[in-house]
Amino acid sequence: EDKVVQSPLSLVVHEGDTVTLNCSYEVTNFRSLLWYKQEKKAPTFLFMLTSSGIEKKSGRLSSILDKKELFSILNITATQTGDSAVYLCAVRGETSGSRLTFGEGTQLTVNP
Amino acid sequence: NAGVTQTPKFQVLKTGQSMTLQCAQDMNHEYMSWYRQDPGMGLRLIHYSVGAGITDQGEVPNGYNVSRSTTEDFPLRLLSAAPSQTSVYFCASSLGGYLYGYTFGSGTRLTVV
Numbered sequence: 772e773d774k775v776v777q778s779p780l781s782l783v784v785h786e787g788d789t790v791t792l793n794c795s796y797e798v799t800n801f802r803s804l805l806w807y808k809q810e811k812k813a814p815t816f817l818f819m820l821t822s823s824g825i826e827k828k829s830g831r832l833s834s835i836l837d838k839k840e841l842f843s844i845l846n847i848t849a850t851q852t853g854d855s856a857v858y859l860c861a862v863r864g865e866t867s868g869s870r871l872t873f874g875e876g877t878q879l880t881v882n883p
Numbered sequence: 884n885a886g887v888t889q890t891p892k893f894q895v896l897k898t899g900q901s902m903t904l905q906c907a908q909d910m911n912h913e914y915m916s917w918y919r920q921d922p923g924m925g926l927r928l929i930h931y932s933v934g935a936g937i938t939d940q941g942e943v944p945n946g947y948n949v950s951r952s953t954t955e956d957f958p959l960r961l962l963s964a965a966p967s968q969t970s971v972y973f974c975a976s977s978l979g980g981y982l983y984g985y986t987f988g989s990g991t992r993l994t995v996v
Contacts, residue, residue: 802981813987
């Protein structure tokens with residue numbers, strides 16, 4: 772059974788701080804790891820990391836994948852109040868087909 | 884391009900009532916899934932479909948039925964609502980395969996009293 776554990780579960784920072792969110796996983800025949808941002812409504816896609824793409828960056832957000840140690844981190848630099856959200860990590864393995872297994876999420880609050 | 888459309892956005896049911904949550908996508912995605920989201924539990928897979936006419940159970944299927952008669956639609960039926968089914972429900976779709984993420988609908992907040 773695939774498993775995803777995210778830490779911390781919640782985090783409160785001030786604008787301008789840098790944060791690191793963690794995601795560790797257990798999955799049979801890893802295929803991909805995805806990060807989503809969820810504000811009030813639907814999760815929105817941030818990054819997908821695979822064996823051939825272990826590092827992604829978009830603006831102030833970046834993510835890396837360590838396939839050996841079975842974890843990923845999501846970094847957000849110079850945080851803004853608009854970064855306040857739940858960040859979800861999900862994995863997909865060969866035996867799960869296209870299904871995703873999600874972690875609990877990290878609730879990030881950025882105070883002005 | 885509407886993406887993934889879920890209806891209704893909010894619903895209150897009495898215990899024992901049945902209802903159908905609607906999900907439609909206009910992206911010609913083969914893969915569709917239903918998740919429920921509860922505090923402290925993340926997103927849990929209820930049922931999924933890899934194409935029209937094909938459905939399968941996810942992690943928490945009890946109390947729910949699905950069907951997939953067309954590529955576009957993937958309704959979720961609650962047979963006899965229970966308070967434990969109070970949750971936020973998300974429908975999601977994907978092109979399928981390992982290289983594509985899922986696009987989520989805006990969710991249905993369901994309360995069973």
